[in-house]
Amino acid sequence: MSLINIANLTFAYEGSYDNIFDNVSLQIDTDWKLGLTGRNGRGKTTFLNLLLGKFEHGGRISASVGFEYFPFPVDDLSTNTLDVVREIYPDYVHWELMRELSLLKVSEDVLDRPFDSLSNGERTKVLLAALFLKENSFLLIDEPTNHLDMEARTIVGDYLRMKSGFILVSHDRSFLDRCVDHILSINKADIEVQRGNFSSWWENKQRQDQFELAENDKLRKDIKRLADAAQRTSHWSDEVEKTKNGTRNSGSKVDKGYVGRKAAKMMKRSKAIEHRQQSALDEKAKLLKNIENADGLKLSQLAYPKSRLVELDRASVRYGDKTACRDVSFAIEQGDRVALTGRNGSGKSSLIKLICGEPIDYSGTFRAGSQLKISYVLQDTSHLHGNLTDYARDHGIDESLFKAILRKLDFARVQFEKEMSAFSGGQKKKVLIARSLCEKAHLLVWDEPLNFIDVISRMQIEELLLEYSPTIVFVEHDREFCDNIATKTIRL
Known part of the structure; x- marks a missing residue:
């Protein structure tokens, strides 16, 4: 086991006004099976490229392992499949490759065929088998399921469940549940790591979202109540101030000392309300930053005259x-x-x-x-x-x-x-x-x-x-x- 340490990672593409990552700090255990999730455009592939050292960035990324990216680019698809494996890992051991292909339910004869004659599922499995032969490498597996049918997804998911030491980008909930033990989520406002599969992460997220929404509603009501109280106190203070130079209804002179003490008491109360109101505003500002915008969509389909x-x-x-x-x-x-x-x-x-x-x-x-x-x-x-x-x-x-x-x-x-x-x-x-x-x-x-x-x-x-x-x-x-x-x- 070793750790990948990320400290104060900051990155923005050239010409962009907004940072994709801003002072992100976290640790990743190289034994984890880590699912990476987040909405489109949040920077999942960018994060993988930063680990690979492709972009200059602020902060620090340190690791005692090398990183390998999947899918491996195959420039000449007419190349024999075994030569593709050799290009990925020249020092492979044949029996080990056969073991990996067997686990992935790929027949040995694919190695003697041109790579472009393989189905998309067979290509994915061959590249995974070759990459998992590499020792002391932490694999960055970017959306392997997009060209896999359901049966192949089950096979690849079971295969990855036996492995460790990877980050897996996938949007398939069942696939993630099958093979990961931690979730790294790129949220609207931060990045977080949780132990468990996708379903447990999603359940925790929904629970946190519901808590924040309820807390936000409570604070919103408190802030309104405090604002109303502050307005009443200010009105009373003004009324008291008006009596300083006036007279009581009975015609006697005003006790200015009494009025001053009353005004001071009201001022103190006003300051207390203002402080509580600001505290509530500060608490409210911490909430809802990671609530996703997932408003309902609408559809108006034409009715066909026949069933x-x-x-x-x-x-x-x-x-x-x-x-x-x-x-x-x-x-x-x-x-x-x-x-x-x-x-x-x-x-x-x-x-x-x-x-x-x-x-x-x-x-x-x-x-x-x-x-x-x-x-x-x-x-x-x-x-x-x-x-x-x-x-x-x-x-x-x-x-x-x-x-x-x-x-x-x-x-x-x-x-x-x-x-x-x-x-x-x-x-x-x-x-x-x-x-x-x-x-x-x-x-x-x-x-x-x-x-x-x-x-x-x-x-x-x-x-x-x-x-x-x-x-x-x-x-x-x-x-x-x-x-x-x-x-x-x-x-x-």
């Missing part, structure tokens, strides 16, 4: 000589929330494209309702460029509503002025989802909408779908999301 929107009967999709999926039968009725599940390569995205009316080679029966309007969120975000205003205009959606949804999904206003190609992966996905929520459609079709999206935004989207019950068909590998949302599951 059945889409029907497939023994449908098969082909790409040339290859069959992507075979003999698939299901229907999408009004109000259905249909989850398409299955291994990577089982044809989920192919069926999505068929439903959306893309030209695709298929056999069997496929029927879509007449004049059915579909809002489609695709996996790829690389086409996003330009600014949000032009994007809203080009898609015929209300710009104010579009940006209001993005604000609720934790977009800072400064993001509205930026070029979309500079957005993080999660922010780009939020753009696609916000656009879809603005479009007038009978059916939502979302293909892996949650890739890169932070946990709190996932929960907001869940609440939206549960509250408004739109008709939707989706592909998603986040097990908890699927369990919470789907009314119908089609397994391929």
Whole structure:
């Protein structure tokens, strides 16, 4: 066991007015399985890059171990897979590599194939196996689940649970619960480390948030009461002051000594109230700094005149000589929330494209309702460029509503002025989802909408779908999301 010490870490990107990290101090045990969580744009990947020494920064980072980043970049995807492993770790021992691949349920023959012939899941597993061969290294594992299906996530989660000495960035709640023993959360106002998995951290956070909200409400009432009391005392003091040079109602002269003592007593009381009021304000200022903005989203879906929107009967999709999926039968009725599940390569995205009316080679029966309007969120975000205003205009959606949804999904206003190609992966996905929520459609079709999206935004989207019950068909590998949302599951 050794410690990674971070003292007074301060960092801002060049040209930025705001620090991403400001005097952050913490310790990390190199034996921990540490889950790193925080909303999109909070600096999770930046934090990993600071540990790697990629950026100049204020403060100090000291460690007796080296850092390794995942995913390892593979410049030439046509390279033989075993050569990719050698490039990552030239001193690997073959039997140790075989042991790691076995734990990850990867067959040995992948090593003799070009890396680009491997599925996304196989690539992820091979790179993890190679990196965990390195001794005296603390691994920085950045969102390994984005291209893993549910089965692969379970395998990789079980694998990581047997290991130690890593920071894992992931937004999949079930995956984090499966394999971490500490949570490092980048909050709005600070960074904190807690022992436990994601669920225990989230429970603690909700408890703390509820306490702070209740305490804030109590202090707010106290401050108002004290302000009213201060105003009354000030009024009484003024009235007493007026009597100094006057006479009593009986016509006798005023006892100025009595009046002075009374005024002094009132002044003392006023100072006490002022002190209590300031103390309450100081206490109130300490609260709510880490309460996340997670306002509810809204959705207005068009009603389709018929109950059945889409029907497939023994449908098969082909790409040339290859069959992507075979003999698939299901229907999408009004109000259905249909989850398409299955291994990577089982044809989920192919069926999505068929439903959306893309030209695709298929056999069997496929029927879509007449004049059915579909809002489609695709996996790829690389086409996003330009600014949000032009994007809203080009898609015929209300710009104010579009940006209001993005604000609720934790977009800072400064993001509205930026070029979309500079957005993080999660922010780009939020753009696609916000656009879809603005479009007038009978059916939502979302293909892996949650890739890169932070946990709190996932929960907001869940609440939206549960509250408004739109008709939707989706592909998603986040097990908890699927369990919470789907009314119908089609397994391929």
